[in-house]
Amino acid sequence: MIDPILLFFVGLAAFLSYKLFSVLGTRGGAEQKDAERLRTHLSQTEKEEAEAPLTMPEEPVEKPKAPAPAWAEKVIEHYPxxxxxxxxxxxxxxxxxxxxxxxRGDLDRIRPFVDPSVMRTFEIAVKGRENAGQTMDVTFVGIEKAEVVSAGKRSDHIEIVVEYRSDQIRVMRDGDGNIVDGDPNRIDLVRDRWTYSRPAGSTDPNWVLSATENAAN
Structure with a gap:
């Protein structure tokens, strides 16, 4: 017994083929000649391919990996x-x-990636904005640089310090929508230095933000 679903797809394929043929059939003579030349070219290509000697595909060449920078070697020492x-x-x-x-004040979304001590400062700042009836808008134009400036083991944690240079549009508004800080038509260059850490010897591949500071000019 033939599957009715299979019959449906067979019928659909036939219908689409007919519609496609109908559309192609309305083209002019010049296009039909182009189609004929294309068929001739394809036939000749198939003939050449059939007569060509059979060759095995070449093995893909793996590109050598770039050597790890010095800062990464300090991490690999404790995190193979x-x-x-x-x-x-x-x-x-x-x-x-x-x-x-x-x-946005959406701290629950980022909580898994932030150390509790840093999250506490975020919560205080967000609560202060809410009490003042203020909102903050940040639009990223792009990150110019994210460069590791130091890395290594400290106490029982591995730490990596990253310095960022990014272009952002930052605006603070009051409860009535009036701008109290920033400019929606100005792009600011923002420099931050963040520290990421993870316990040495941990099998968890995730890193958490453990410290933030403004990068020196």
Missing amino acids: GFDHARFVDGAKSAYEMIVQGFA
């Missing part, structure tokens, strides 16, 4: 298998996500 390029990419995403989460 550490991928420095992947960490930097993740640090860029984390920076934008955490800044925007803080600006």
